[in-house]
Amino acid sequence: MKVTGSNPVPATNLIREKPAGTSIPAGFSHARQEGILRRIRVIGIGTGNPEHLTLQAVAALKTVEAVFVLDKGTDKADLLRVRREICERFVPKPYRFVEAQDPERDRSPTDYAAAVDAWHAARAALYEAMIEREIGEGACGAFLVWGDPSLYDSTLRILERVAARGRLAFAYDVVPGITSVQALAAGHRIALNRIGGPVHITTGRALAGGLAPQADSTVVMLDGDLHFDHLDPDLTIYWGAYLGMPEEILLAGRLGEVGPEIRRVRAEARARHGWIMDTYLLRAPAAD
Ligand SMILES: C[S@@+](CC[C@H](N)C(=O)[O-])C[C@H]1O[C@@H](n2cnc3c(N)ncnc32)[C@H](O)[C@@H]1O
Numbered sequence: 106m107k108v109t110g111s112n113p114v115p116a117t118n119l120i121r122e123k124p125a126g127t128s129i130p131a132g133f134s135h136a137r138q139e140g141i142l143r144r145i146r147v148i149g150i151g152t153g154n155p156e157h158l159t160l161q162a163v164a165a166l167k168t169v170e171a172v173f174v175l176d177k178g179t180d181k182a183d184l185l186r187v188r189r190e191i192c193e194r195f196v197p198k199p200y201r202f203v204e205a206q207d208p209e210r211d212r213s214p215t216d217y218a219a220a221v222d223a224w225h226a227a228r229a230a231l232y233e234a235m236i237e238r239e240i241g242e243g244a245c246g247a248f249l250v251w252g253d254p255s256l257y258d259s260t261l262r263i264l265e266r267v268a269a270r271g272r273l274a275f276a277y278d279v280v281p282g283i284t285s286v287q288a289l290a291a292g293h294r295i296a297l298n299r300i301g302g303p304v305h306i307t308t309g310r311a312l313a314g315g316l317a318p319q320a321d322s323t324v325v326m327l328d329g330d331l332h333f334d335h336l337d338p339d340l341t342i343y344w345g346a347y348l349g350m351p352e353e354i355l356l357a358g359r360l361g362e363v364g365p366e367i368r369r370v371r372a373e374a375r376a377r378h379g380w381i382m383d384t385y386l387l388r389a390p391a392a393d
Pocket residue numbers: 152153250251252253254255256257258283284285286325326327328345346347348349350382383384
């Protein structure tokens with residue numbers, strides 16, 4: 106774990122033990138009533154453009170003394186730089202910037218559920234140690250979450266787990282952020298759904314099994330291998346990489362035609378930057 110900051114203040118290390126069996130309130134007003142003063146803010150920061158920050162996020166950043174950034178190994182220097190820039194611009198008082206490496210995850214387990222459970226347990230222990238060390242009683246810290254915490258992010262699940270361990274009393278709230286899905290739609294100037302139609306959000310891994318039955322608009326995230334070659338070539342694809350960032354790339358068209366081009370552009374951009382994050386929308390051909 107690495108602690109830095111533009112103007113670091115000493116860690117206070119005050120620990121407040123939570124009595125066994127006490128439930129953890131979710132809101133700060135409850136927290137105050139029950140005398141729980143250690144606060145955590147889970148702040149969605151958008152997808153790489155500091156201007157994605159909402160006014161609510163900017164106000165929340167003014168309250169924090171420590172900022173936690175969890176590096177998942179795939180995160181690259183560019184992503185860390187965005188988080189640092191956000192803190193330098195929007196955290197007005199002295200703060201600590203706490204970077205930690207996420208525990209390693211077994212990528213080819215025989216028992217998938219057990220492996221994820223063990224990984225989450227290790228992460229909960231890490232989060233608990235960081236909170237305990239960096240946020241004293243009466244203090245406030247923040248987890249900066251890429252995009253929005255509600256979408257393919259485990260920060261909230263891990264904090265629930267820390268609360269359930271029952272060692273630390275803390276209250277937390279969530280500040281929503283702009284997701285890569287919204288940044289994709291904005292980049293292409295499209296609505297995600299057809300009029301009155303559903304939107305299905307899924308992962309590249311799940312797409313390998315085909316589109317969901319009746320899928321009209323499908324958003325695909327976490328697809329490192331572009332699992333779309335087996336799909337109907339008459340689908341329309343709206344693809345975006347580095348959404349919100351200066352490197353942003355957008356491509357759209359009939360899947361059968363633009364799919365190979367996306368694959369080529371993606372490989373080239375990935376080689377140039379050393380990393381890539383991309384998201385796409387697949388739209389079924391219009392019914393006659
Ligand atoms: C672990 S998920 C996090 C999603 C995030 N919580 C959100 O609200 O967008 C990571 C995936 O989000 C998408 N993503 C995140 N940032 C992106 C960006 N700047 N451009 C394109 N896709 C992005 C990619 O599909 C990536 O594989």
